[in-house]
Amino acid sequence: MGWNKGxxxxxxxxxxxxxxxxxxxxxxxxxxAVTLIGILIVVAAVKWMAGLDx
Numbered sequence: 001m002g003w004n005k006g007x008x009x010x011x012x013x014x015x016x017x018x019x020x021x022x023x024x025x026x027x028x029x030x031x032x033a034v035t036l037i038g039i040l041i042v043v044a045a046v047k048w049m050a051g052l053d054x
Contacts, residue, residue: 014031015024026032 013027014034016027017023018025026035
């Protein structure tokens with residue numbers, strides 16, 4: 001019971017190399033969640049900066 005270092009090694013990675021092209025692609029729901037959060041942060045930053053009077 002509890003967390004074991006061996007358990008972490010058996011889990012699939014969040015991202016994997018693309019078969020075609022450059023970069024990485026989400027491999028499971030955790031990778032997709034990180035991707036979505038990153039997109040939301042960028043969209044929020046752009047909207048916030050668009051509202052500034054510079």
